[in-house]
Amino acid sequence: MIIAGGALLAYGGFTTTKRENIIEAGPLKVQADVKERHSVPPVLSWALLGGGVLVLVLGSKKK
Numbered sequence: 001m002i003i004a005g006g007a008l009l010a011y012g013g014f015t016t017t018k019r020e021n022i023i024e025a026g027p028l029k030v031q032a033d034v035k036e037r038h039s040v041p042p043v044l045s046w047a048l049l050g051g052g053v054l055v056l057v058l059g060s061k062k063k
Helices: 002-011 042-061
Strands: 013-025 028-039
Touching: 002 013, 002 042
Parallel strands: none
Antiparallel strands: 013 028
C-alpha cells in the first residue's frame, strides 16, 4: 500500500492499453491499440499511503 500510494503520488495516475476493432468487414479486421490515461486524485493517493503506514505501525505493535 505504501509503495502504491507513493507511486500514484509521483505519477498522478496510470495508463492502460486496450485493443479496439476499427473496421470489421467479413474476414478483414483492422485493430488499433488505444492508450487510456486514468488520473487518481491526490487525496486517494495520500489515503493509500497513510493506510499502509497505519497497517505497518499497528502490525509492529502486536509483536
